[in-house]
Amino acid sequence: MIYQRLVSGLRDSGLRLTPQRLAICRVLSESKDHPTAMMVYHSLLPEFPTMSLATVYKTLNVLREQGLVLALGAAGDGMEHYDADLDPHVHLVCVKCHRVVDFMGEDIYTIQQKVASSSGYQIQGARIVYYGVCPDCAQAADTARERVS
Numbered sequence: 001m002i003y004q005r006l007v008s009g010l011r012d013s014g015l016r017l018t019p020q021r022l023a024i025c026r027v028l029s030e031s032k033d034h035p036t037a038m039m040v041y042h043s044l045l046p047e048f049p050t051m052s053l054a055t056v057y058k059t060l061n062v063l064r065e066q067g068l069v070l071a072l073g074a075a076g077d078g079m080e081h082y083d084a085d086l087d088p089h090v091h092l093v094c095v096k097c098h099r100v101v102d103f104m105g106e107d108i109y110t111i112q113q114k115v116a117s118s119s120g121y122q123i124q125g126a127r128i129v130y131y132g133v134c135p136d137c138a139q140a141a142d143t144a145r146e147r148v149s
């Protein structure tokens with residue numbers, strides 16, 4: 001389970017398992033929307049009004065250094081997005097609304113196995129990101145165009 005993996009990672013790194021840090025692990029393990037540090041922070045603020053953004057960054061950095069969380073880069077918004085789901089999958093980034101969604105498929109497993117076997121590498125993770133305009137944003141743009149013409 002992802003949550004347990006993150007918590008033991010924090011424990012191994014010697015960080016104290018405060019309620020805040022455990023909550024950060026919970027958000028990361030449950031989240032499907034590849035949150036930024038800011039998004040994690042805001043989602044926990046009602047529960048932990050005194051938590052600092054630095055705590056979120058620190059926890060994310062430790063988890064990333066341990067290879068338990070993948071940093072996906074920016075989604076056209078200049079912010080790092082994170083993913084605790086380490087199963088091989090591809091990401092689709094919308095450059096308009098900056099959403100990051102998963103694309104799963106057997107081909108992606110196959111590619112990773114091929115890369116591993118022909119390179120001799122023990123693959124620990126992959127960051128495959130496609131950029132584009134999501135169906136919602138494309139449709140919104142179409143509707144706006146129709147209104148103008």
Ligand code: ZN
Pocket residue numbers: 094095096097098099133134135136137138
């Ligand atoms: Zn979009």
Ligand code: MN
Pocket residue numbers: 034083085089091101102
């Ligand atoms: Mn993902």
